[in-house]
Amino acid sequence: MTELKTSYPSAQVNPKSRFSLIWIIPITAAIIGGWLAFKYYSERGTFITIIFDNAAGIEKNKTPIRYKDVQVGKVKKLSLTSDLKKVRVTAEIFPDMAENLGSNTRFWVVSPRITFQGVSGIETLLSGVHIGIDPGTKSAPLEIYHGLSNPPLITTGEKGTRISLKTDSLGSLDIGSPIYYHKVNVGEVTSYKLNPQDGSINIFIYVHEPYDAKIKTSTRFWNASGVELNLDSAGVSVRMESLTSLLIGGIAFETAEAEYGKELNGETTFKLYDSYKLANDDTQRNNKLFYLMYFKDSLHGLSEDSLVEYGGVKVGKVESILLAKNRSNDQMETIVKVSFRIDRFSKHADVLDAVETLKNLVSRGLQAQLTVDSLVTGSKFISLVTPKNPPAYSKGQQNQLALSPSEGKQTPIFPTATAQASLLSFDATEITQELNKAISSVTTLINSDDIKKTLAGLANTSESISKITTQLENKGFSGELMDTLSNAKTTTKDISLLIKETRKTMASITKSTSILQKDASLSMKTFNNVSNKLQRDTGKTLASIDKVSLTLDKGLKATLSEDSALQYRLQQLINELSEAAKSFSVLADTIQRKPNSIILGK
């Protein structure tokens, strides 16, 4: 053994450092482990409990809580409440969101939703539902939150104005119905509430920035649900905000630029009008002047909301139509209560200014008159007109027409006039009567002895003139006299010709008139034809008459004395004829423009 031992070479001995580097490994592991543990605990969020009506697809350890599509938490546990009515969801909220939890933090389940306004949450079809969170304002967090059944319409981050609208019926409005401003969707209905006391409904809406700045104290809101159809003097008008509002209702608003509105201060309540028309027509009571009007005409065709116009401009409307007993003669009479818009009579919508303006107008003879608006519907409106011969008011009457706003006193009376027998209430007999008169005067004129005499005289004159002429010719008179004489000769011939023609025309007028009388009320077409013919004839007649008068003037000046009866009668005839012709052409014009006025006018 020792032999063996000695025969082996000896191993070389080197010193070795005492510290082994192997301990770096567990130290590193410890550092890594410690860091992981720290990371885990620092990333561990706050645990909260949310109570939902049902779990609707929420899964334990899976369903995320998302804010703006960023995961901010996770469902950790699902259980039922002890009474089995609700679901208790225990969720972990990550630290950065946990800091922002507050007492008004809201949670809701985001699931696919298809509404008329659009489709939302479609991404959850594949990924499964998630829980949405609206952190709200920062405040002390709660431990138990109650989840919403629907996603909130307005989240905390959005800016805008909350407005309350008062109405009598909700109509087709619902939560989520859009709000329109100039047909732009600027907000939505957030909630509504029925007041048990008076049955009115408060609708709460939210208008986003920057559109909420458009809402002033003078803003008017109206229910823009469905289609608004108006039939009035302007014809048929249809108004619709959008297809969405047709389906799910909507509210629109407008702020009139001209009106003075103040900025809103805090949550304000507005009235919700039923339609655009109502919203547009309505003015505040203190923007109106009320008057009573007593009309002697039939009020058929006049209704509440009928217009009051001045020079074709809308200045007011009929508020109500009443029947009342006249104290003085115990008869029933119609009273029309109208309202005038102050801003139409005064630039700055000042009451006293408006009253002063109206007073001035009335003292100058302004009167209210019923006017037919549309022949189709037979509706009427009240127009304010100043007749050619304004009624002269005595001092006492003037005082009665003191058009001041009556505070506690009786409503002042506005002067009225009977309706004009206008073309619209056209009566054919009136015209025929006039025509007959004119024709008879023409006939008498033509048949009068004066004319006959004149004609005979004229013939004589012409004869003698021709005699003189020939004599003069024979005697070789100068050309000038000759011209004059020959002129006189042709003139006389012309006159006789024209008179003959006039006679013919008159005959044709008489014929036409009889046709007109027969057919006027029967056939529009015939009337049209007749009137055309009349127009033509009258034009012709007029031209002829003008010619006649001119030539006659010329001839008669040369031959007859100026103040003869013939000249006077002729002048009268011409006047009458031209008047008749004028009224005919007006009639013809009217008929051409509105053929139906024949049927519906009266």
Place this chain on the structure above:
Amino acid sequence: MKTARQSGLVACHFCHTLSKLPEGVDDINDTYLQCPCCQSSIHSRIPSSLSRTWALLIAAVILYIPANTLPIMTVTLWGDGQPDTIMSGVIHLMDGGMWPLALLIFVASIFIPILKLIILIGLLLSVHFKSHWKPKDRTVLYRVTEFVGRWSMVDVFVIGILVMLVQFGNTANVTPDIGALSFASVVILTMFAAHTFDPRLIWDAINHEQIHN
């Protein structure tokens, strides 16, 4: 029966030259021996075997905690995915009815690493206290540990392959998580720990006793 060490000899691992241990040198801890023939490092026992094994083992134990509590990978299918730890993966497989696969993953990823850690700690303690208890069985245990250790890497390889193959964007996607790294570290560390442990130390205590007796 006499060991080389008891005979005062040490063999070179490369040239297999037998050389004499210098008198009065305890090679295990303080000295660094060189083969007189090929100059390579020689030792009769793995130097600082116990402390090295302890160090690696402690590191493995520390990392074993995140390896099991943190997710090892995230499987995203149709945009919907959630991270899985080893245990939750096993439970998912079991829920899916894949019992054999679940069992394999469980054995390879949970049972074996923990068994290895326990066996190695047990062996270290037994050497430390110079235990005489069934040295043959303990050697068998050590061999099993060393042999079976590498199979724990199955899980890490599965993750590696999945991450590599399943990359279809939102449709299907596998991403590794920090747990996988920890787990791989645990497996590697235990393998090294098993490697640095010198089973001859089990017998040394007994031989000393025998010699002394």
